Amino acid sequence: MLSRVAEQLYWIFRYVERAENLARFLEVSQSVALDMANDAPSVWLPLIDACADRSLFESLHPEGQPQQVVQFLLAQKDNPNAIRNCIAIARENARQIREVIPNEFFEDLNALYLDLQPGEPFWQEALPEQLQQVRRGCQQLYGIADSTMRRDLSWQFANLGRLLERADKTARILDVKYFLLLPSAEAVGGAIDELQWIALLRCASAYQMYRQHTQQPITPSGVAGFLLLDPDFPRSVRYCLNGLATSLEEIEQQPLHKGHNGVSHLLGPLRAHWNYARVDDVINSGLHEVIDDLQIQLNQLHGQLEARYFAAPSCTSA
Numbered sequence: 001m002l003s004r005v006a007e008q009l010y011w012i013f014r015y016v017e018r019a020e021n022l023a024r025f026l027e028v029s030q031s032v033a034l035d036m037a038n039d040a041p042s043v044w045l046p047l048i049d050a051c052a053d054r055s056l057f058e059s060l061h062p063e064g065q066p067q068q069v070v071q072f073l074l075a076q077k078d079n080p081n082a083i084r085n086c087i088a089i090a091r092e093n094a095r096q097i098r099e100v101i102p103n104e105f106f107e108d109l110n111a112l113y114l115d116l117q118p119g120e121p122f123w124q125e126a127l128p129e130q131l132q133q134v135r136r137g138c139q140q141l142y143g144i145a146d147s148t149m150r151r152d153l154s155w156q157f158a159n160l161g162r163l164l165e166r167a168d169k170t171a172r173i174l175d176v177k178y179f180l181l182l183p184s185a186e187a188v189g190g191a192i193d194e195l196q197w198i199a200l201l202r203c204a205s206a207y208q209m210y211r212q213h214t215q216q217p218i219t220p221s222g223v224a225g226f227l228l229l230d231p232d233f234p235r236s237v238r239y240c241l242n243g244l245a246t247s248l249e250e251i252e253q254q255p256l257h258k259g260h261n262g263v264s265h266l267l268g269p270l271r272a273h274w275n276y277a278r279v280d281d282v283i284n285s286g287l288h289e290v291i292d293d294l295q296i297q298l299n300q301l302h303g304q305l306e307a308r309y310f311a312a313p314s315c316t317s318a
Helices: 003-035 041-050 054-060 066-074 083-096 103-115 127-148 153-180 191-203 207-214 220-229 237-252 262-276 279-284 287-309
Strands: none
Touching: 003 041, 003 066, 003 083, 003 127, 003 153, 003 191, 003 287, 041 054, 041 066, 041 153, 054 066, 066 083, 083 103, 103 127, 127 153, 153 191, 153 220, 153 237, 153 287, 191 207, 191 220, 207 220, 220 237, 220 279, 237 262, 237 287, 262 287, 279 287
């Protein structure tokens, strides 16, 4: 496979995953704001931190109002990670390699891209309907890809992009709750604290699965353990790392790539650590510090993938 094609597949699925996660974040923040009868910036600004875009946001919107957060994450022209821009970048990459991806996938991605253009009926809808349309559009793309793509190198590189982005966003939103939204001592365990933990689970579509799996009250350590360490939940960090390793093994079994284990050398210890970690040890080590370290390692993993498999740094990279 040409390195250019591999890179474009990687970024198509990474940007689609990013758009869906942003829609999730906005949906849940709006729900929390309604439940708390509070539309203050403190409810919305953590989303900017979860996306690591605080400097850019403050340069564009010093007031930091809720509607500005929504605009920044949904359609801000100057924010390359806004939902509309993510879909546009994914669509442009897909357009260039249409012979590699299923026709149904491109048609649905193109339809979602067109729906998000200025002046379309999409922008006349209420925010919940807009976000639901984005999320379902992205999920439909996953379904088409899962049911129509051969499990060849094309699929493996697409899967790398999707899972790396998913692990990153799951860790980021957990860090926001633990570090940036840590309540005062008297509020720990209170109604607002529990509401925020429920919102966090809903960000990852994990609330129902958490309840079924643990059958226990919602606790900080329980939520952290589920989102970081559960081996079977498809949005947990551990699950994503194991999926990354499986795809990477398939890629490295190809004759062209045998004997090059630079990426596996980095992913192997990271995967082992999260497969055998215990949530109590993670929290005692400082969850914020552990997640910071994970973010660094995920960025290093991306750098290794780019250096090993992609011909040159792309203008579409994050």
